[in-house]
Amino acid sequence: MAGVIGKLYQNVFRRTSSFVLAAIFGAFMFERGFDMVSDGVFENINQGKLWKHIKHSYGQQEEGGDEEEE
Amino acid sequence: MATVGRVSRGATTFLKVSPSAVSLQSVANVSTLKNGLNGKKTFLGLLGVVGGGAAGLAFALNESVKASDLTLHTSNFPWSHNGYFSSLDHASIRRGYEVYKNVCAACHSMKYIAFRNLIGVSHTESEAKAEAEAIQVKDGPDEEGNMFERPGKLSDYFPNPYTNDEAARSANNGALPPDLSYITSARHGGENYIFSLLTGYCDPPAGVQVREGLYYNPYFPGGAIGMAQALYNEVMEYSDGTPATSSQMAKDVATFLKWASEPEHDQRKRMALKALMMFSLLFAITYYIKRHKWSVLKSRKIAYKPVK
Numbered sequence: 012m013a014g015v016i017g018k019l020y021q022n023v024f025r026r027t028s029s030f031v032l033a034a035i036f037g038a039f040m041f042e043r044g045f046d047m048v049s050d051g052v053f054e055n056i057n058q059g060k061l062w063k064h065i066k067h068s069y070g071q072q073e074e075g076g077d078e079e080e081e
Numbered sequence: 082m083a084t085v086g087r088v089s090r091g092a093t094t095f096l097k098v099s100p101s102a103v104s105l106q107s108v109a110n111v112s113t114l115k116n117g118l119n120g121k122k123t124f125l126g127l128l129g130v131v132g133g134g135a136a137g138l139a140f141a142l143n144e145s146v147k148a149s150d151l152t153l154h155t156s157n158f159p160w161s162h163n164g165y166f167s168s169l170d171h172a173s174i175r176r177g178y179e180v181y182k183n184v185c186a187a188c189h190s191m192k193y194i195a196f197r198n199l200i201g202v203s204h205t206e207s208e209a210k211a212e213a214e215a216i217q218v219k220d221g222p223d224e225e226g227n228m229f230e231r232p233g234k235l236s237d238y239f240p241n242p243y244t245n246d247e248a249a250r251s252a253n254n255g256a257l258p259p260d261l262s263y264i265t266s267a268r269h270g271g272e273n274y275i276f277s278l279l280t281g282y283c284d285p286p287a288g289v290q291v292r293e294g295l296y297y298n299p300y301f302p303g304g305a306i307g308m309a310q311a312l313y314n315e316v317m318e319y320s321d322g323t324p325a326t327s328s329q330m331a332k333d334v335a336t337f338l339k340w341a342s343e344p345e346h347d348q349r350k351r352m353a354l355k356a357l358m359m360f361s362l363l364f365a366i367t368y369y370i371k372r373h374k375w376s377v378l379k380s381r382k383i384a385y386k387p388v389k
Contacts, residue, residue: 045359049355052358057167057168064171
């Protein structure tokens with residue numbers, strides 16, 4: 012464990028340039044992960060009630076048109 | 082200080098107190114801040130008690146005034162969107178739109194809701210387009226300056242059944258059917274009130290006279306409402322095959338109107354969940370760092386050693 016942290020420090024956190032990059036990249040990944048988890052929790056709580064869960068039963072006429080709507 | 086030093090050695094050792102202690106003690110002796118604060122506190126406390134009492138009295142009087150009218154208050158129904166993180170039931174919104182279109186829209190406008198608002202909530206884009214094209218919208222002027230009728234577009238708002246409020250009044254015995262866009266936010270009890278009102282029609286109790294052209298509804302303030310009972314069992318058919326009982330229709334249309342009043346409802350609850358998760362994470366980190374930083378201060382020992 013200490014070896015991993017030491018390597019991380021030597022290669023990433025020691026230089027300001029790579030530290031900033033790591034912070035930006037980390038924020039990006041954290042945001043993605045956090046949104047995935049929280050949206051998953053919300054959709055699990057409301058299973059079967061959201062438009063996302065019922066739209067497949069209505070959209071027979073067109074299949075290609077409205078894929079990206081939320 | 083030099084003279085004091087010259088008087089005696091013992092005296093200097095006695096007088097040698099740490100400078101910070103001296104200043105603290107002298108502040109405590111000289112300052113009148115503490116007394117001033119005490120008086121202020123008492124005053125504020127008194128103010129709080131008097132103000133609270135007055136507010137309580139005003140509230141009680143207001144409540145007693147409310148209790149004097151003969152309006153039946155609605156009960157709280159177990160809506161599926163009642164929970165802190167519970168979204169609206171979108172299948173119900175879709176059925177509620179059908180109820181609005183087939184029943185309510187004959188008299189009530191919804192002038193702040195456009196067909197495009199249905200997309201992604203209760204209808205797909207092509208379905209919403211089809212809904213919009215079913216109405217005729219007055220547009221213009223064209224090149225010759227004439228107004229013309231055209232099929233509706235997604236950006237058009239729901240059609241108004243009357244050309245203006247006066248026309249609506251004269252067609253309804255002088256009673257204006259309210260616009261339903263924000264009706265659940267505009268009425269005490271919200272969707273509970275809508276449901277109770279729609280299902281609450283009954284014969285007036287003995288002694289209550291209802292004027293010609295009005296109907297009795299205990300949930301309506303005053304009891305006499307200009308709207309006749311609109312929802313009867315099987316007054317329409319749902320496209321998804323749900324049995325159209327009057328309570329089912331009332332529930333669906335109340336959900337639809339709840340969505341119309343608060344279209345941000347689902348997003349709000351989603352953000353509440355995210356905010357709580359994020360802030361509990363930040364709180365845990367902050368608490369850990371506080372404990373970490375304070376551990377040195379909390380576990381240190383300060384010893385006062387007299388100088389020999």
